[in-house]
Amino acid sequence: MAKEKTSLPPTGAGLMRFFDEDTPGIKVSPRGAIAIVLIFIALEILLHAFGTQIFG
Numbered sequence: 081m082a083k084e085k086t087s088l089p090p091t092g093a094g095l096m097r098f099f100d101e102d103t104p105g106i107k108v109s110p111r112g113a114i115a116i117v118l119i120f121i122a123l124e125i126l127l128h129a130f131g132t133q134i135f136g
Contacts, residue, residue: 108116
């Protein structure tokens, strides 16, 4: 007679879930992350264009 398995088989084709619970920290929406990146890009372009005039 075969022994019964008590554990469940792995699911998700080998994929692991790391964050099942809500973790503390800063939460930024995808729109917010894109906005922050665009602001940094614009700031970099402005500093590249006018940085020598402003900072000598």
